[in-house]
Amino acid sequence: MNRDSNRDGATLSEDAKQSDALPGPDEQVSERSLHHIVIVGHVDHGKSSLIGRLLHDTNSLPPGKVEELEQISARRGMEIEWSFVLDAFQAERDQAVTIDTTQIWFKTALRDYVIIDAPGHREFLKNMVSGAASADAAVMVVDAEEGVREQSRRHAYLLHLLGVRQIAVVVNKMDLVDFSQARFDEVSGQITDYLRSIGAEPLVIVPISARGGDNIASRSERTPWYDGPTVISALDGFHGHPGIGAQPLRLPIQDVYKFDARRILAGRIESGSLTVGDTLLFSPSNKTARIRSIEAWSAGDLPQTASAGESVGITLDEQLFVERGELVSHVEKPPKLSTVFNARLFWLGHQPLKVGARYKLKLLTQEAEVTVKAIERIIDTQTLENAEGDLVERNAVAEVTLHSRKVLSLDDYGDLPRTGRFVLIEDYDTVGGGVISMEGLPDQRQAITVKSTNVISVEHRLAAEARASRNGHYGGVLWFTGLSGAGKSTLAMEVEQRLFAKGYHVYVLDGDNVRRGLNANLGFSPEDRTENIRRVGEAAALFADSGIICITAFISPYRVDRDRARASAPGRFHEIYIEADVETCEQRDPKGLYKKARAGEISQFTGISAPYEPPESADLVVDTSNHSVAESVEHIIRYIEKAFTLKKSDG
């Protein structure tokens, strides 16, 4: 989460609010803020010991606990072992390994803390993730002797991926290196270098000995060369909750209640705020309605406004059919709509993630089946080197392209973290989590609203029937869709020629003639590509209106784009799927594009690194992998003659 970007403004306003209210003696207690701290680090670098020591040094252990610890430690033949405070399970004590995320509370003079102890063992990554994802800040423990190790790097990387931006580093077991400043500087350098390489920055690096209590709550005399904060003052130096109230409104609908006469839409505001009377946009249904009321029980007057973090219930001024999964925003700053997105994900599944595999995605309250379209790169969290591969193994991080059957409402993680992340489910288990990037992909929500409002549709005096009767055939759109190299243009030109010879009025729209004029101002950005298709759809519809058979030859990979084109020419739109598998197309590669895509010169290339959504119910499927051009043309001509020719009774 990009918590830093909004923190400053929000903290200011929170402070302002607090100073306005005069806190009575009662309020003071609940105003103590609560911070979630995650402790991470390589196995045996001393995370649990640090926590035990923190509890002890802040007087947070119950009476008798120290004696109990001494007894338990003695029974196992060791000196007092602070980590036993946390390792509550018998099994853990015997194995001396922290099994699961444990949460434990302590207080400083300034505020309250919940410590989440994240286990260091590699196979326990899922527990580490469960702990770290809810943390406001992290403390990373590095062993002074061993220095930065595999888990240190992996945890730092995951913290960053999970959105934890405040990281303090403690170099532990300084007693084992005789409190050597040189060794401390060396280890500090290692961890700083690594953190910087992933775009993170340690807020502070503290030399400590958890066992001896050095620089935990008070300054150690054994590190006279160190003049930074102790661990406690470093924690107190962390910022509070980042403000999410100033961001655009996002309210995922969790449920719709009809317990009484009210129809209440319930959900938690993830970011932004809303006020009674606001016009809300529901995505992906694209409906709008105004807030009639914000409902509440046992709260006196109903609230007029609500903001991020609140679990609310609202009623609308009209009865919209909306259900769980819709994402509410204001009209001005809507989420993106897409059936495809890129993601950086961490994989927890026992089975590796595979290209072509299907998973259940959960994004806020939305659920959808997704297919892995491509694995762009697998990231080694130690070296940050990228590798190629078809499989993402358990505990690995990768960049992938996912494709959903239904349209999802989402945000770029960089813009709005809480609505830009998701988990994947396989069978019954959560097998991965990821953050979304929409870079290079179009927002599939297009402004289909008419921008100029003074357009009055002119009634044509010529009926379509009259045009058809003069031409001897109906007008219409033949929308060729398929992969690059499937044969769309070749077939379109052949068919045009054949139809013309037969006396049909026919015209082909393709990249060449459209991009030279009508779409000369469009480039190849995702938005421009979508707009390109939109204009082609509209132009083709006009041709069809005028009685001409208009053939379009564009890849048009997204179903939603084609559906929009269909909606522009209702009843006269014929979707022709020019079908050929990627291998065949790549072999043909008439324009050398596949080669470039494979070489990485073209990004987001359909079929290679971007999805192609085949038509679900094409009017005609032309299989060019197994049929010659002549056969295919024949196939299409037969279809056209049947669909477009005037029937006797029509005349």
Add this chain to the structure above:
Amino acid sequence: MDRLDELEAQSVYILREAYNRIEPLAMLWSLGKDSNVMLWLARKAFFGHVPFPVMHVDTGKKFKEMYAFRERYAAEWNLDFLREECPPIDAVDASLPPAARSAARKTEGLRQAIAKYQLKAVIAGIRRDEQATRAKERVFSPRDETGQWDFRDQPPEFWDQYKTDFPPGAHIRIHPLLHWTELDIWLYTRREGIPIVPLYLAKDGKRYRSLGDQDITNPVESDAATIDDIIAELQTTNTAERAGRAMDHEREDAFERLRATGYM
């Protein structure tokens, strides 16, 4: 939002997820301070209605004040109330220490109730700060067909995406108060004016900090006669909340064993 607002919003979110994703379910009402807060939160979440049964697994050995409290508020709050009896003590594993055996009896009562109503889930008011073993819990915590809790292989839980997909026969415990502390409970009880069983308030220098069966729950030394006093007391004490609950102290791993077999 202050801390109590945040806690409330999170719990309401969890309760709404539970109600939407899992059916049939019931809420466990032990009549203690935590489950009263939980019930209150349910009324907030569902705008005054509690849309699922509220169940008391009754050992028959609770304090009379608790039973009086139950009768009054089950009616006053218009609850879909279920009282389920526990089996006799003879039916419970005799190798457990006496108090733990008593607690195990309640577990058996719960197991029978779950079977009787074919419940996919029960909502329980446990908190992480109560006991180290509970600290390891998940908000949506699966149990296998026999009710066992596999604490070694718990599902990942992050970004408020809870486990809501289960193989047939699995059962789930939902913990909407997991992130609350004992002090939070009292602060919220005071703020909201939530009724409590009077045993929590000191009489003759003693009060109950945690309410279990009459024969295995002991009062603690205290002069806290009001909720304000309790809050002041909690801010200075380091004594464990469940110090008065005998079953926690009989053996190093007694509580862990209880939990693994299905105790809350």
